[in-house]
Structures are given as structure tokens and as C-alpha cells.
Amino acid sequence: MFFASDNTSPVHPKVMEAVVRANTGYAMPYGNDPIMDEVRAAIRDRFEAPEAAVYLTATGTSANCTALACLAPPWSTIFCHTNAHIEEDECGAPEFYTGGAKLTLVGGDDARMDANALDHAISHTGRGGVHNIQCGAVSLTSPTENGAVYSVAQIEEIALIAKRYDLPLHMDGARFANALVATNASPAEMTWKAGVDAVTLGGTKNGLMGVEAVILFDAKHAWEFELRRKRAGHLFSKHRYLSAQMQTYLDGDLWLEMARHANAMAARLKDGLMQLEGAELLHPVEANSVFARWPRAAHKRAHDAGAKYYLWPFAQPLDGDPEELLSARMVCSWCTTEDDVDQFLSTLTP
Amino acid sequence: MFFASDNTSPVHPKVMEAVVRANTGYAMPYGNDPIMDEVRAAIRDRFEAPEAAVYLTATGTSANCTALACLAPPWSTIFCHTNAHIEEDECGAPEFYTGGAKLTLVGGDDARMDANALDHAISHTGRGGVHNIQCGAVSLTSPTENGAVYSVAQIEEIALIAKRYDLPLHMDGARFANALVATNASPAEMTWKAGVDAVTLGGTKNGLMGVEAVILFDAKHAWEFELRRKRAGHLFSKHRYLSAQMQTYLDGDLWLEMARHANAMAARLKDGLMQLEGAELLHPVEANSVFARWPRAAHKRAHDAGAKYYLWPFAQPLDGDPEELLSARMVCSWCTTEDDVDQFLSTLTP
Amino acid sequence: MFFASDNTSPVHPKVMEAVVRANTGYAMPYGNDPIMDEVRAAIRDRFEAPEAAVYLTATGTSANCTALACLAPPWSTIFCHTNAHIEEDECGAPEFYTGGAKLTLVGGDDARMDANALDHAISHTGRGGVHNIQCGAVSLTSPTENGAVYSVAQIEEIALIAKRYDLPLHMDGARFANALVATNASPAEMTWKAGVDAVTLGGTKNGLMGVEAVILFDAKHAWEFELRRKRAGHLFSKHRYLSAQMQTYLDGDLWLEMARHANAMAARLKDGLMQLEGAELLHPVEANSVFARWPRAAHKRAHDAGAKYYLWPFAQPLDGDPEELLSARMVCSWCTTEDDVDQFLSTLTP
């Protein structure tokens, strides 16, 4: 009954086996290991992007922010949703990596940027010339921080706006695979065909130990990316262990299997929750997260039974009116079982 | 016959087993895993520093530079050896992390800072007041980039100078264990007892997959360190896999065993090399690296036999006068075997 | 009929005379000129702050941002109004100077921060610990960008909130004198007595050529300020010409006279405007700026007669429905004459 975050899950056994398998003999460091060649080929193949520059880092923050620093100069702003991870959960990493760019916050339901709001924000930025911060880049997250998924059409809509203002489009795909299986789109359709210029293909939240791929569809920033990654201390000497994870992730579509499972568990969880009297969904469940609220008494029972998940926002007291609805976030992962879900649901009813 | 770098070695089997063992069930992320509690306790114990702040990162650059950024403000300079890793091999990471501090290069044999040169450099810095960069911190590396090891007395000498000018002392201990076994000093004697304020205790080059510990003996910068680490994208969500490596590293003194072995292999390599006609040592062999030169013809034979090591500097052509001496760096690791060494040595003689 | 901005005004003759007078013989550079001693004394005297650190820079951006960088670390956010100059008109200077801090935007009428909104914003910042940007400083602007003036009680209210969260309070006083004469408060009451820690005392918009004083009531950041100012290229070698301006500014209360005049002209302008059919005030006129809207036809007449002021926002076409109300900003200065105002008003009526 552990729904705190997908980053609390273990590593998929196949991935761990690959890491162990990679632990033989010597290997050239810093991305020059032969497994990385396979990773590059696999990603270019899966994304139908033979010219793309492909890099690995070990954390989502470094993947997102190194890419963003290549796209948005220090005197510019990055348009993203108010609840984007780069805004809320990286302690100012975009500002650090870019050398002081801003983030301009765009609203929208379910943490999806509203296209009109984005258009309005961009069109009102930098109009005073040199006095104003300039437009830098657009960054969208799919699945969003609220568990919603951009459809390909929605990505295209955002991309169209970005292109109209000549801005590059970045995608934080910390849970990219979950979005992919939710939409049935191909990786290419979800990214460069829709107008995405750079994407973080997350692995850590979906069964890896700590690996994210950054894909730059236009390789013009490739060398700059390499320098920025090194300079930030994110170029790994024993890189083969990162490569091995990503290689296995993409092999035989393990990434999609794990994501599909996580999404299915979230759907099951949602369905069960909706049976609970007084329960309400806060956001549509389109990937592997469930945002809902239900009576405090049921929260208390789940808590007493050892269920782990976050009240969202954090600061809601578990003591108080038993009828009051408390909001929560629950995240499923590749290793959530049907039993976990069902057992959790059973704790809610007295 | 792989002597290119200790970072090309695999992970020690016990460490890999620990990583696999950690791969069970859920664990709280971001350093809140229970194994990290053991790591903290073990390091505080080994270093006799119950109050020390202890953190893990996955690369040496992030470990060194996050610590240095806590010690040296943007308008200051860090005194280090001309050949220090932070100067030569991190693509400006100290400047990035500190927000633009400088490095002041201090000479000295075998990449050890000369104490008088350091004193002179510090005493000539910042004398013009606000116009000048200010003194920030001193950073020493042991073993040095040339394979020499600071004795405890030599560290004390550097520390005394730093203290006289009220400067914090940082130690880049990417190969800390190799220095420890070379001097027979205790971790405490080698660090805080000698006057070191912050140390990077390296693991990656000595049998781990990618983990370094940062130890702040004075915890006043602890919270700042945590914020800087997060902001730089070096706080790992699936932190338990880092913890597991470091826990095993320190358990039963595996770290020292591996370092002792690597040093012994370097000594064996040096002894063998010194038998070779025309061979000369470039630096004393005090840890796990050998810097030497010998006739090109022997280099060619080794190269043809498949030996891997770097000519140092890189740009020496393998073709040319067979008598000419070419310089090389050779690094041994926990997994270098006597056979590797002997086989390599045998390739040198016709 | 020039109401575009107070920074389009010339320098007051007395100030220019002082500059010319300072142009005799040699003077020590970098703030070591004897006139600067008088400036320090005068400011400490006027502000009843004998221990304050006092510095001059030549632009408001440098004054604000050097001070803010001393107060807010890179991983923190500065709470300010959505329309604050540091947010809207400095091309990201706060981010540049602080090394990547954020600005958190707080709403409120007339560009005054709403105290409850500020409290809410602070209390919701940094609650997720290391993952979040931390609280750094609060910055208020008085008069605001909309021409309103914080009363002493309102400043105290903001300061109380800042103090409750242990945050320093910065005041952008680009038009400080205009606020002072509007409230009849003393400089001390308006600043440190109300809880302000650092203030920019503007001169450029009120009759000087280009001088702002930064006053740090707590001198603990004094040396850091000096280093940051130098490092940003804002320490003037021929500093005496800055000193001379500020010395004359404060001498015999010239600063207050000029501000009083500018405010009076704005009041006259407002009174006249309110006679105009269809005219509406957008913000209360409490200092030297008037924000109002009136029918396009009258704008067109004023424009054709050569009046200079900004439509606010810029992008309102002068051609179109003559009845439609267009918004405008008009700023008076020490040199605006009653004739200017009356002549302008007369152009509005057909």
C-alpha cells in the first residue's frame, strides 16, 4: 500500500540484471561505453530521429535544466504551467542552470497549460524592448503534475503557438512512457512530429535506478549540452551503468509495459475510490497518478492500516471533522499490484 | 592490461550485491532511506566526527563543487594546485557552482601545493581591497593528480596557512582511501584533526558505481549544501542505491582493502618499469598511479599487444625515434591483477 | 507638455552647479572623495541612522539589485508586487545579481502589495523543504509603479509580516522623496522605524543626473555590498560627481522641494483631467504620476498638439472609435510647470 510516489519503487528486475551484467571487465568512461552506442541507436530508432543528439543524466532536474539552459538565454523567460516541476520542485534549478532566466507561469486545468493563456502570456512578454525579460522557451510536462496527459493535438496546439513566436518547445517527460501508452501515440508523434524540440525521456520514475535521456531533435545545441552537462557535474565516468539501464528499458518495450501497468493500477485505484461515499476526483486519471478527495475518517483508517500516500497539499490535519473531505495524491508504479490497490481500497470502508 | 583510469574498472562484487539487495520493496526517496542512516553513522564513526554533516552525490565534480560553493563566495578565489582536477578537468564547474569565483593556481612538485607558494599567493591576494578578488578557500587534492600523497604533516602545514588567513580548507579526496592506506593515518588524522573543513570521500574511482560522500566537519553550511545539491540536480530520488554502495564500501573496510590492492599493483608496476632500460619515473609512486617515461619502441610494443593507458600529455605520436622517451600515466584499481601488471611489463621488452 | 517620464527631465540647476563646482583639482576616486563624507553624514542625519552603511550608484537597477543580492541568496525568492520595477522593467537584473533567485509576484490594488496576499504567498513558499525555492526577502516600492504611496502604517504592516517569517525588507525608493512629502513622514519613520532594512533613495527621477543612494540600516552586509557593487562595475572612479549631486540634493531639502512640486503638478493635472467629460482615474494620485483614461478623441487632440505621454499599456491605437476610453500614464517632475499642465489640459477639450 505504497502510493507516495513512483520514485519510491524499486528497480525492475530486468534492469537490475542488466546493471549486474554490465559489471564485467573494463569500459571506457563518460559515455564512450559500447552500450551507449546501442542506447543512441535505440532511441533514434524508437523516435524515428536518426539525427537526434541523445544524452543520459541521472536525475530529472539535470536533464530538464541542462536542456533548458541550451534553449533559453539568461535574459529570457521560460513559459510553463504554474505547477510545473521546474517551477515547484527543483529549488530554482532552471534559474541556476540558465544563469538567471525567469519562469513565466501559465494557468490551465489539470496542470496542462491553457493554449490561450500561453498565447496571451507570450504576446505580453518583452513588448517594452530591452527593459523587459525576453521570450525564451516553452516547457510542457506530460503527464502533467496532476496526472493529466496532453493529447498529440494538444501538444501540437502548444507547439504552434511556440513556433509562431519562434520559441523552442521543451517537454519534461519524467513520465513520458506513461503518456505514451495513455495516448497510443508513437514517440515521434508525441514529440518532434508535434513540434517538440527537446524532450526528457524519464526512466527513474518508471523502473530505473536513476537515468533520464535527453533527446535534442535538432542537434545544433549538442556540443553546448555536453559542455553544460560536464560543467554541472552530470557526466558520469562509469557511464556504462546508466547505459545498461536505458538499454534494457527500451529493449522489448519494457518501458511501455511498466508504464501500461502503472496506468492500469491507477485506473483500478480510481474506480475503487469512486465507489467510496463522498469521494471526488480532483483531476482526470489519465496516467499513473490519482488526485482525489474523500472523508477524513476514511483517510484515518487507511493511515492506521499503514497506507502510504501524501495528503496534497501536505498541511491537512488527520484529526478533525470525520466528514470533511481531504485531498490526496496517490501514485502507482510498475510494481504496484492489484492486491496493493484492493487492500488499500478495503481499508477505506469501515 | 587496462591502465587508462581507475574509473574504467567495474564495481566490486560486494558492492553490486549490496545494490541488488537494496532493490526490495519501497524506500523513502532523497536520502530518507534507512541505509543512509547507517552511512551517516558509519562515516561519523570512521572519521570520529559525530557532528559532521554527511551527504552523497554521484560524481566527484558535484561533490567538490557543491562543497566549494558553500565555502567560497562569488567574489573570492580558491587556491589550488595548477594541476588540480577542479582546475583542469571539470570544464569550469567550480566557477559555475560558486557563481563566478576564481581559482588561483599554486605550483609545487608532484601536484602537491608548495606551502611557501601558497602562503605567497594568499598574502598577495585582495590587498587592493574592493578592487581585487578576495581570498575564499584553499583546496588540496590527495592523492594528487600526479599520484603523490600529502603526509599528515604536509596537510597540517597547508591548513596552518589557511587558518592564518582565516580560510576554510577543502580536500578533494576522489582517491581518499588510496591516500589513507599510503599514510597509515586515520581518517580523522587525515582530515579534521589536520585542519580540513570539508572533504570529498571518493568511491567511484575505488570500486563503486558512482558515489562520493561529502563530509562537512562544521555543519554550519549543512542546509546550504542541501539546497545547492538539490538546485544542481544532484539530490537523487532513488537514493537508496547510492546509500547501499557507500554502506558496503565502508563495511568491513572494503574501501581500504581495495585501495591497498590498487596501491600495491602500482608499486609492482613501478618496480617492473624501473627494470626497463631507459625508463624514468616522473613522480614518486605513492598511491595507485604511475607516471613514467620510457622509450617509444617499448610503448609501441605495449600498444600493439593491446595495453591501454594514456600517453601524458596526450599529443605524443607513437611513430618516431624508437629511443625517444614518451611519458605516460598508468592507473591501477581494485581489480588490477598481478597478471595484468606482469603481462604488461612483459610486452615492454622485445 | 512632456509627461512621458520623470527621467526625461533635465537636472536641477543647483545640482548642475554643484557638479561644475566639484570639477576643480584632483580628488581621490571610488568614494574616497571628501564630498562623499558629507553625503554619508547627511543621509545618516536625515535618516537618524548613525550606523547605516551608505553607498551611491548611478542607476536604480544597480541600487536595487545589489542590495537585494545581499539580502536574498540564489536559492530564494523575493516577494514583490506583480508590477514592481524589479519584475517588469529590469530585464532580469535581480536574477542576474542574485545568481538566480526568483521573484514571487504578489497582487494588490494600485501596485501596493496586499498584506494578506503577501502573508499567504510567504506561508506557502518553501514548505516542501529542500525541493522548493526558499523565502528570501520582501521588496516594496513606494510610490508604487501606479503612483500610489504606502502609508507608514502600510509599510509597518508589510514589515510585520516579513519579520514574522524572518525576512529582510527592501524598499525600492526610486521616487522616495515623492512618497515622503506625500505622507509627511520623516525618512526614519518611512524606513527603519517601520521595519525597512535597506532602501534605495532615488535621485535620478527627481532632478539628479544619475545617482541613487543605497542605505543599509544594518551594516552587516556593508562589505559584501561594496564587493558586489565593484564586481558589477558600479563603483565609479570619478565618484565626486555622484557625491556632489547627492550632497546638493539633500542640502536645504532640495529633494523635498522638487518632489513636492512634482506631486503638486500631478494633483493639478488630475484635477483638470477630472473636469474632462468621460475621464476616469485608474489609480489614486498620491505622488507624481497620474493614471487615467479618457476618450480617444481627446487623446488625439493632445497628441496632435505635441503632448508627450505614454498610452498605458502601449499597444492602444490612436485611430478608432472617438468615444472609446484609452488609458494613459502621465508623470510630472520637478520641472513640470503649471503652464505645461494647463496647456496640456486645454488641448483635451475641442
Place this chain on the structure above:
Amino acid sequence: MFFASDNTSPVHPKVMEAVVRANTGYAMPYGNDPIMDEVRAAIRDRFEAPEAAVYLTATGTSANCTALACLAPPWSTIFCHTNAHIEEDECGAPEFYTGGAKLTLVGGDDARMDANALDHAISHTGRGGVHNIQCGAVSLTSPTENGAVYSVAQIEEIALIAKRYDLPLHMDGARFANALVATNASPAEMTWKAGVDAVTLGGTKNGLMGVEAVILFDAKHAWEFELRRKRAGHLFSKHRYLSAQMQTYLDGDLWLEMARHANAMAARLKDGLMQLEGAELLHPVEANSVFARWPRAAHKRAHDAGAKYYLWPFAQPLDGDPEELLSARMVCSWCTTEDDVDQFLSTLTP
């Protein structure tokens, strides 16, 4: 007898008159004043560079470092002389403006970069690929910090090396006019015709109040320069007062007259000093600075008579062996008189 620095001199009366003259009526701010149009035209004309981008800032540090930040990315190094102003006297401003670039120090007599040393330094930078800081730009200073002047041939030699490595060449011309009259070269010959890409044309040390022009011969960085200048707080609202200074500076060749006079006074000073028993020149006197040493007793007499100049380095005690030679720096300016020089010389002999 004031030889401490040329920045202790007053402003030339004609310049002050121009400032006073500019003080009439309203003027558009931020470089949109009509005088600035004349300045642009004058500089493009004098430098035979009709396409050049021309900007004013008020300090040499801001002029140099804003330009350098456009030329050298954060992960690069700027090659300059060990004694360059950007290295020694700007408290890390280049690092601040560039976002953490390095300076690589190149030796050479009289603070002129030695061409071979420069070539060697560049060719040894960045050879380890992504691990190393990359080559960014070359910056030379003429006249140098030791009062020497690069001949056009010497600039060409440096430029040739820079171009060979595809590096832009920046010139710190804080005393550009002094170099110009020393070489009899034209502004174009001294700069773009010799291979200089960006130059700071100093005014502050040569009779202005505080104005430097930055000339970008290739305008591709023009907009970036404007944004960086604004963001650093160096775009002046009351810009006309800067324009007026520079306009008069270039008008009727006042800049050259002042420089010619300063250089002549330095030559006279040098000639007189060389009469003094025991006096020795430390550097050739090619512009307006004299570096020499002579017996302590004579220093003491000059000091007692009220002469102002710096012992160089500062820390030489005025008390001690009267025969010992103490080194000094003496700088002449547009307002140094023959009487000043002669009176000073007369104090030296008992």
C-alpha cells in the same frame, strides 16, 4: 603634484560645458537622445566602421565585461595578460558578467602579451574535450597596465593567433586615445583593420566624467549587448549626459589633444627622473604612465612635499635604508602641467 591616477583628474572644461549645455528641456531616455545619434555617427566615422554597433556605459568595468560576456560563453576562458585590469582590478567582474568563464593568464614584458606565450596557452586549452574549459576570447589592453603601447604590428600578431583559433579579439582601451597618439595609427588601423572585434574606447581616464564607448565592429552581438547592459543596470535613463560627454570628446579631436598632452607630460616626467642619481625605469614610457624606481630618500622628500603617487606594489615602507630603490607608478593626465612635473622633480633632489 598629483600622479596617483588619471582618474583623479577633473573633467575637461569643454566637456563640462557640454554637460551643462545638454541640461535643457526634456530628452528621451535610454540612448534615444539626439546627441547619441551624433555620437554613433562620430564614432563610426572616426573608426571608418559604418556598420559598427556603438554603446555607452559609465565605467570601464561594465564596458569591458558586457562586451566580453557577448564573446566568451560561460564554459570558456578569456586569454589576457597576467596584469590585465580585468584580471587584477575588477573583483571578478568578467566571471560575474560571463556567468563563470575563466581567465587564462599570459605573460609578456611590460604587460604586453607575448605572442608565443599566447599561442602556447591557446593551443594547450581544451584539448581534453568536454572535460576542459574551452577557448573563449582573447583580450588585450593598450596602453598596457604598465604603460606600454602595442604597435599596430603587435596587435596584428595577436589577432592573427586569435583568428587561427577562431577566437574573437577584445581590446580594453581604457586609455585608447593615449595609445592612438603614441602610435600615430588611425582608430581603424588600431582596431578592426588589425583584427580587433570589440573595443572599449575609454573616456573616463582622459578627461570625461564617466563614459566609455563600446564598439562592436561585427554587430551580430548588438542586441545581446543591449540586453546584457540593461540587465546589469548600466543602461542610463538620463543618457544624454553621457552622450554629451562623448560627443564633445570626439569633437575637434579633443580626445587626442588631451591624450597627447598626458603622454607628453609622462615623457617629461621620465626625462627628469632619469637625471636623478640611482633612478631606473621599470617599463618603457610609451603613453601617460611612468613606472620607475629610485632611492627611498628621494621618495621621502617628494612625499613630505605633498606629492601624490603610488608605490607599486603598495607595501613598500617609506622608512628604511635611504639608498634602497623603491618602485612607483606615476600617471599623468590631460590636466597635468609642466609646472606639476617640474615641481615634483625638484622635490626629489635635496
